[in-house]
Amino acid sequence: MSLIELRQVWKSYGDQVVLERVNASVEAGEFVTVVGASGCGKTTFLNMLLGTEAPSRGELLLDGQPLPAEPDSRRGIVFQRYSVFPHLTALQNVVVAREFQMSRLLARLVGRRRRQVRQESLELLSAVGLAQSADKYPHELSGGMQQRLALAQSLINKPRILLLDEPFGALDPGIRADMHQLVLSLWRQHQLTIFMVTHDLKEGFYLGTRLWVFDKVRQDPHAPQAYGARITYDLPAGRKAEPGPAVGISLDRGDSDKVPAKLLLQTE
Amino acid sequence: MSLIELRQVWKSYGDQVVLERVNASVEAGEFVTVVGASGCGKTTFLNMLLGTEAPSRGELLLDGQPLPAEPDSRRGIVFQRYSVFPHLTALQNVVVAREFQMSRLLARLVGRRRRQVRQESLELLSAVGLAQSADKYPHELSGGMQQRLALAQSLINKPRILLLDEPFGALDPGIRADMHQLVLSLWRQHQLTIFMVTHDLKEGFYLGTRLWVFDKVRQDPHAPQAYGARITYDLPAGRKAEPGPAVGISLDRGDSDKVPAKLLLQTE
Amino acid sequence: MTKLINRRPDRLQRLVLGALPFLLVAGLYLWGSEQRLQANPNDKLLPAPSKIIDTMERLAFEPSKRSGDYLLWTDTAASLQRLALGVSAGALIGLVFGIVNGAIPLAHANFSPMVTTVSLIPPMAILPVLFIIFGLGELAKVVLIVIGITPVLIRDLQQRVIEIPREQLIKAQTLGANTWQTIARVILPQIMPRLLDSVRLALGPAWLFLIAAEAIAATEGLGYRIFLVRRYLAMDTILPYVVWITLLAFSLDWILRAVSQRIWPWYHGKSRQQPVATS
């Protein structure tokens, strides 16, 4: 049985058909990257997987069961922005995720369990390179560090599926390359199934095991809203091949805890 | 005589030295692209050219004269965001620039002069591909269209120097490619001198006639603020060579007036 | 079970839920009124609805015995006129000082501390001073409204001006604009819809000061009537007057918002992009 299965899924808002007849099945452990023109429904698709939107027609199955209509801890998410809690330090941002799970009433842990969760969380922060910034608030972190933190936070409760909606869209190109490595290593290590939306086709090919292109196959020039997008290409992507060698001027000036901002000049 | 000359320019904010001993001269018609790590002083440098910041030490000459300490119409600018006036339509955004110049008291034109300025402005809007959107407000335009508008607005008063501070930083990669063509054609047509800050080294090489890399040459680990950045590389860049052939899946679906959003798959 | 946080009422549910508290209040009133009237049929505190309707009919549709006026309408006209004058004057002063303080750093340094100080003085405390300076006529009432709302309007608007991205002011200068042109073509038109927002917020205090002023010296007006009939505990007049004032306040707010949306589409278009709560 596939992990995720979509059967004839339609999604429309009022008159506007956003997605039509989407069929697909995804196995555990795949890394699906999703590209498509702006406004074609990529985020809508992710929202359906997340449970914040329901399909208008068709079935969306998780482990063969209809997907619950609201987010839960089986599906983690990282948005382009606003993915971490601004009022908590980096460490607290990760700890709180465990506290939600382990203390249903107060969402606060004390004593031994608290120490244990702190320890776990610190390890995960180290894994994403934020050990030195554990006590900083998000506003003291750079954009890239915030997205690392969001990843760590999403992973501590061990979701089976990780949804990423242009997680690197707001980052500098140099920092992106580092994030790519991080996502790939987390994907392997935690044996995740990842859906990632990106605007960058190259990124899609580079990261994914499978690349989906969303596009409309039918167009009515008089009623542009009448038809929705579908998965027009479902391509095997380049994963398993390691990234090509990068040659470049590296303006590396990492402080001890910062992941260096690199400007990579890639050979064309 | 060079158009712009920098002689031993320093810039510091209190204790923090941002730029130190910057020397350079730029001739009319050059296209200088500026790259460097985040926070190294690129925007500060542009601000000095603009006149909103003054050098702490050294001389900054325009046509051999000290640069005036505030912005004027000889230097146009396009920022990453907020570059157009949200309360004016696209056409009004361009017209207002002429009105500032031609009607010192009311900044309003009437009658024949008004019609003439509207005509001029419409032509410029056509040149940047916004003829169909002349009566739209900025919030009705996409990010790329807003930046096109900002370019048209900056150019109508014929500045000698155009300053661009990561003008495409907030745009999708697909749209960027179109913007590159536009900037290059405007540069040629209006015989501009351009300074453009970018985070993308490739973009810098591709667009400029000359590429500057800002970086610190000295570092004091105990006082990271003690030393500023300088122009560490001043490279001749690839301009005059036309862009390499782009092969790819084009998800072109431009409405008649929208510049198509392209996803380019470039050969590596 | 869907989490509470995710459960959204549909139209009908919203209507029913929203009406509930009003029905509850109405029910409580009816019950209390019945109780008291049983104990004392002349009780004035919670008059029966029929009594209230009678009184309102009289105030709205029968000329007063003493002056021959239709009291509700003369009161309303008098109050609305004072409100309009006071709020317009306040808005104008707020606009001028807000823009000057916000746009010109020297003016900000000059006026801002004084404005802050004045905004901290509770106008009620200086009523006697106001009367001495402005007399007791219409002027004094309008001035009380102006004094009550203007400092806040100025601070609001100067803040709004400061929040205009600096990029735009620089941009205007690179297009050749001088200070005056920048104010006239960049700042003023962007501040106008924000002025209307601020005025909508200021209407609450404005009503307050209007009623306070009318309570102190007047011959007509909604606040005058309420405080006059308070002398004989005529709740059958006070309660419908309060409802009427609330309705007027609501309509004014609604009209101002509608006007703003019509005149400045770009301003509301901008917020359309973010979901706007309909609180």
Add this chain to the structure above:
Amino acid sequence: MTKLINRRPDRLQRLVLGALPFLLVAGLYLWGSEQRLQANPNDKLLPAPSKIIDTMERLAFEPSKRSGDYLLWTDTAASLQRLALGVSAGALIGLVFGIVNGAIPLAHANFSPMVTTVSLIPPMAILPVLFIIFGLGELAKVVLIVIGITPVLIRDLQQRVIEIPREQLIKAQTLGANTWQTIARVILPQIMPRLLDSVRLALGPAWLFLIAAEAIAATEGLGYRIFLVRRYLAMDTILPYVVWITLLAFSLDWILRAVSQRIWPWYHGKSRQQPVATS
């Protein structure tokens, strides 16, 4: 010549410019007072500064003959206590309803229309009703403040809750949080500093209602004293009391801001990134 829009005063200039209007007002007062006192040495309208200082000394440092209290301090204590009670109660109610209305769509549908309606009623208009319901004791004064500020606080805070990016609420749910946990760990802590902001804004109206309430029913308090001596036009008491109230209002505001900056560095850190005006 630098454009006016670009000219920024340095520290000294700011100080001088800022002090100017105050000096002007003081000068005008002295001149006016001198004029009037020459014409009529018993004039009460603009007492000489020496008279004001005498009166203040008496009020602050001599026990009152009647009660043995130091009037200024008992008045201040009484008023501040009422203010603190009213504002705390208002803040608490505002917090609870603001969060519930903002976070739970069903509650929003239920309460929001009522809150909007109540916020439109000018509290002054229902003063008579309030006193009848709540009596004239301390309770009534506190309740007037509560009624005056709470609807606005609720609307403010529910708006702030709605403005928390939806992404965060979804994120919390993907981390396993239920509604209650989301409120306790995500919404409440983020709303607290915003509550303090709203409270600071509400202090102005709170002072207003306090003074209005004290004018009608009290035996001590700053508003009471002003009201009492108003009948005798004792400007030598009224003026310094107004200054004192202004000072108190200013200090309260300052303290609240300082507290907020100390407790919630992340909140102020965020705004540090944008230049914050010091209006």
Add this chain to the structure above:
Amino acid sequence: HADERSKFSVCWSIYVGWMPWDYGAQSGIVKKWADKYGIEIDVVQINDYIESINQYTAGKYDGCTMTNMDALTIPAAGGVDSTALVVGDFSNGNDGVVLKGKNKLADIKGQNVNLVELSVSHYLLARGLESVGLSEKDVTVVNTSDADLVSAYTTDDVTAVVTWNPLLSEIVAMPASTPVFDSSNIPGEIIDLMVVNTETLKANPKFGKALVGAWYEIMAVMGADNAAGKAARTFMGKASGTDLAGYEAQLASTKMFYQPAQAVDFVVSADLKTTMGYVAEFSFEHGLLGEGAADAGFVGIETPAGIIGDSDNVKLRFSPKYMRMAAEGKL
């Protein structure tokens, strides 16, 4: 249906004739008398005069100080059966009409007159106008809150006011002000009372006895021309925001009934009935008796000289019963 109780509260507001209540409460005289009858009486000050009457009418207090006219138009017209337990004084110059720059009452014609509308000032104005052959139609009445009359008078807008003390003396002291008519021209028509709920009084005669007993002990102290009397008057002056001299000036224009016998005589005389007839007429004309009132007699008023108006709807009673006990030393 009122029950027998042991705790009572009465309210008062600042006015020359009511300051003794404050003195009685502060000096312990009220407590002494309450103790004597085994009850407790709370004496509460309320700043706003109208609010104090409203509170009494709403049933929050068992007694309240007010004038005869307000007793008729607020509690009595509101269906609360009230008894004037103590008739303390009548205004004998304490309320007055003041003109700025003019010196006879007839000059008031055509002017704006600032006063507390529907109060005894309004009544005084009406009586004054009558005396010079004018009517209310000849002037414009501007409702003005009492606390603001003094500052209002300093402006040029205000040329004519009707008010009471201490505001009256402040205003008269200002330049170019002439008092042209005052309550000494209509002696005995503006009466200051302690009004209590009739049913409460019936069920609790002790309450009436204690209040009246206390009142006349206070009167004895304050009326005496000795150090103790002076101290008491100084206290009252301070409490009302002025000093001994100011307070004595106000007393001079107030006909205080220091002896209970004086008050009893006043209440039983037929003049009271005539006065209350005027007051009822005035109140009816101004709509103060409510819309349900068909004529001035809608609310019945009981005086020892007979009932005025509807004897089936008697809501205001003047009874010399308790004051007579005081006069006879039976308390």
